[in-house]
């Protein structure tokens with residue numbers, strides 16, 4: 390089957406306003422570009438450089454549905470990944486209580502593991518396009534499988550207007566700003582990829 394005409398999508402500023410620190414700040418029409426080939430051919434994501442109301446351009450962010458995990462390989466540019474785990478309540482995860490979180494500085498050659506259940510987004514903190522490859526699956530049978538795949542849950546992120554931390558530009562350097570809508574989140578710092586402890590179990 391030739392899916393090449395359906396393989397790409399862009400995340401619009403209108404959609405991103407749901408999760409921005411400053412939703413009314415101006416931004417590029419498209420924040421990032423996605424090309425999906427699935428776990429075999431890989432998915433490629435290209436972030437625009439720049440900021441929106443001081444916040445660096447980022448992906449929307451999502452939690453995986455079910456036990457799906459994912460690896461991101463940085464191909465070009467400089468990024469910060471935010472990975473966060475919600476507390477578990479009697480009725481499932483509690484969206485505004487983050488039990489554990491990491492902010493990881495990534496550069497070309499770094500591979501970053503996103504474990505099942507952990508939410509993840511990635512921010513472009515450099516002056517160039519930021520480009521990654523990843524191995525999450527794609528289903529072209531879904532109505533919007535490239536832009537909004539069924540294995541990703543965006544709703545908790547929309548409700549919380551983003552993740553527990555926004556990554557903002559402060560005099561040319563990334564700084565974490567807590568999202569005040571979260572009731573609980575660990576106090577974290579940006580760490581190097583070499584110090585990130587989560588790994589795929591083989």
Ligand SMILES: O=P(O)(O)OC[C@H]1O[C@H](O)[C@H](O)[C@@H](O)[C@@H]1O
Nearest residue numbers: 423432434448449450451523525
């Ligand atoms: O799904 P979003 O939060 O918009 O983030 C976008 C990215 O997320 C996933 O992890 C995909 O596998 C990437 O290929 C995609 O480009």
